[in-house]
Amino acid sequence: MARLFEQRYPHGTVNTEITREQALLIHEKGVGAWQLEADLSINALVQDKTEVLLMGGDNCIQSNLPIPKSNSTYYFEVKITEKPADVNMWIGVATKPYPYWRMVGMNKYSVGYNTSDGKVHNSTPFRGVKIGEKCIVGDTIGVGHNPRAGYVWFTHNGRRYSTTLMGLNYDLFPSVSADGPCSFSVNFGQRGFVFIEANVKKWGLAPIEGCLLPPPTYGADHGTVLLDAADDLTAENNSGSVHENDPSSSDNVSITIRNSSFNQQGSSNNPRIPNNAPQTAPKRFAPPNYQEDDPIAIQILEAKNTRIMTSSLKSHATETQPNLSEFLANSDFLP
Structure with a gap:
């Protein structure tokens, strides 16, 4: 099966270099762009991108993105969280496509x-x-890769092995395989490494935080075509124009311009006022309230029940308040 797979998918037939879209994803998300992919053929469950549970059988799971080539050294770690004694695990790197039933290092x-x-x-x-x-269970295996020189090395619980494998000038993907049920966690650099040198030299696959730009500041889009159109609509709605289909607006107009020199069409009946004059209702002045402001009227109201009012009081009222002449003449309080 392995030979047939190699004949069907010879190395180099599939382009596995980081594409422009993937580079933008790494730029925005940082190390969060890497995650483990579980194909439908793999009996695995992936949680939180890097927490994996293999549920039996021969399975190999790989990352979605290859190890970059811009820096001199990259590093990642795999921590074994659960593994029976009779289950074998292989941790390392491999190209794509890779047979999902094949252990890492055997193809x-x-x-x-x-x-x-x-x-x-x-x-x-x-x-x-x-x-x-x-x-x-609880041990951590680390894998270091120099893409420029093409060599790979390993660490165990923070201690680096001296053996180095050469000639690996390929697009390599972090890969983990097992021949039975187990669980593990992969650290691409989203948290601290057990290997101290990798922390000091920042050998993670990417920065912890990406370079996603913050949202634009408030008001930065002022002056755009869309906002200018919205401002025009707002100004038109606030200009006081009356719509014919709005019954509430027509009622307000009839009340506002009642007893004024303007009709409902906005034209003036007064020749002294031009037709293009603003449609504003004149200020209405109510007549004074004589019952509250005039002392003579107060005396008349107080004497309404007596119906006795001397002529001197009447003459005094007409002299002091000429505007009361008509009111007194029509008053039924006087004899």
Whole structure:
């Protein structure tokens, strides 16, 4: 099956370099752009992008993006959170496409560290080089890659092994495989590494935070075509224009311009006022309230029940208040 897979997907037939869209994604999200992908053929469950549960069988899971090539060194770590004693895990890097049932390091263009015996397999299942020791639950395996020189090295619980594998000038993807149920967590640089040197030299796959620009400041879009159109509509609505279909508006007009020199069409009946004069209702002045302001009227109201009013009081009222002449003449309070 492995030979048939290699014949069907020879190396180089699929372009696995980081595309422009992927580069923009890395620029915006930083190391958060990397995540592990579980194909439908893989019996796996991925949570929070980097937490993986393999649920039995031979499975290999890889990241969605390859390791970049802009820096001299990149590094990531895998922590074993659950693994039975009889389950073997391989942690390393591999190209794409890679057979999902094949352990990392056993197929061409891949390198994998076997956590059961500490051996490293480089593109072959038959020969392994022992560089470390057996790993248990809670251990952390780190993988370092220099894309310019094309070599790969490993760490175990923060201690680097001296063995280095050369000649890996490919687009390599972080990969983890197992032949049974297990769970693990992958750190691409979103948190601190166990290997201290990687923290000091910042060997993560990308910065922790991306360079996504903040939203524009308030008012930065002032003067655009869309806002200018909205301002024109707002000014038109606030200009006091009356719509014929608005019954409330027509009622207000009839009340406002009642007893004025303007009709409902806005033209003036007064020849002294031009037709283009503003349609503003004149100020209305109510007549004075004589019952409250005039002392003579107060005396008349007080005497309404007596119906007795001397002529001197009447003459005094007409002399002091000429405007009351008509009111007194029509008053039924006087004899």
